Amino acid sequence: MLQPFRLALALALAWGTVAHAEPSPGGRVRRERPVTVAGTAGEPLPVVHIAQDSPTLLLFPAPIQRKSLTFDASRIRVLDAGERSVIVQAVSDLRKDEQQEMGVFFVDGRAPARAAFVLVTDPAEVDTRIDVQRPEAPNTACQPIQAPAPKPEDFVLLGYVDNEGVTTSISQGQRPMQGLALEWLTAFRGAGWILADMKIVNHSNQSAWSPQDAMFLGRVGVPLRARLVTTKPGPIAPGEGRRVLAVVEVPKTEADLIFTLEVRGDDGRRFTIPGVRFPMPTAGDAR
Incomplete structure (x- = not known):
């Protein structure tokens, strides 16, 4: 019998596979695509399209600190969080002018140490699978880490x-x-x-x-x-x-x-x- 996480992951991957051929029940085109997280605090956050009727799977290139996952639980539902994946869904479609931020820290602490995203609802499309990419910091072998922009809750969530x-x-x-x-x-x-x-x-x-x-x-x-x-x-x-x-x-x-x-x-x-x-x-x- 499949474990709950494996089952959720399998379902998300299956939904993503048929997404290229069929729209979602809400009439949105389903997308699978890579996004690169911001390398510095000044860079804009990547945008991820979510919806109430379709889960979105984010696959990370390295293990994540699940306890450090931050989001507004009144607007965003996390269906599952694994060692290198998060499945999210909107509690209800976000308003046209509404943006929600979700972030999580990587375990290894290498820059960029935190992956953050802007979540929005698009009437035309929804992301069913996001392959998260992490930019290489210049001269990572010989340069100290540049401080990311943490939030107060991160310190408590990380213990x-x-x-x-x-x-x-x-x-x-x-x-x-x-x-x-x-x-x-x-x-x-x-x-x-x-x-x-x-x-x-x-x-x-x-x-x-x-x-x-x-x-x-x-x-x-x-x-x-x-x-x-x-x-x-x-x-x-x-x-x-x-x-x-x-x-x-x-x-x-x-x-x-x-x-x-x-x-x-x-x-x-x-x-x-x-x-x-x-x-x-x-x-x-x-x-």
């Missing part, structure tokens, strides 16, 4: 913030090292993750410097390789500073965490920040 909230500690400047200086650093600790938000300044008598990777080094245990996120792509020019974020998942523990943070650049220069403290979360009231 990054729970009833214990987030704790922080703040550090101010540090003496220069290899032509680099720390202007400030804020250490955040949430549910299973730590994040160092800092501003690194490249001295004016140095060459341009691109942060490439980061490691959290503890007193015990293996080094933790972090994801680097920057607010602006490209190298840090001489005499300029850049906000850089390093984030890594960690197991929950009832103690402060103290790491040495090492940020390595493309020219062999590395910047080491000792004694970065991530305070123990404060117990919350789950009631």
Whole structure:
């Protein structure tokens, strides 16, 4: 017997197969087509045509965070969400001037980290199958991730913030090292993750410097390789500073965490920040 997801997927694929030959019950032409998600926050979102009488299957090129799926449940019905697919349908046909946004994060965190779509109803056609494509970020092998545009609900849906909230500690400047200086650093600790938000300044008598990777080094245990996120792509020019974020998942523990943070650049220069403290979360009231 087919599992519910496999059955839904099979039905959606079957509907898509006959779509080329027959219109939908509502008189709309059924379409199967690829769409490419926006690569940056400034790009327009791809448009997907949905309807009340036809489900729309979206197939993703990589696993998705199903818990991060966001949509207006009063207007959009999610029939099924799998590891790499979502089947949606309009609760009722959207108004002519109505646009609904739906988004989901990819598991791997690679840019673009989130796939978002504008859902509309078209009287002439409906998308029965969307093959989602993900643009390749330039120089992905040697460039840190550029921050996507998250929404407040994403943090809760992904489980990054729970009833214990987030704790922080703040550090101010540090003496220069290899032509680099720390202007400030804020250490955040949430549910299973730590994040160092800092501003690194490249001295004016140095060459341009691109942060490439980061490691959290503890007193015990293996080094933790972090994801680097920057607010602006490209190298840090001489005499300029850049906000850089390093984030890594960690197991929950009832103690402060103290790491040495090492940020390595493309020219062999590395910047080491000792004694970065991530305070123990404060117990919350789950009631």
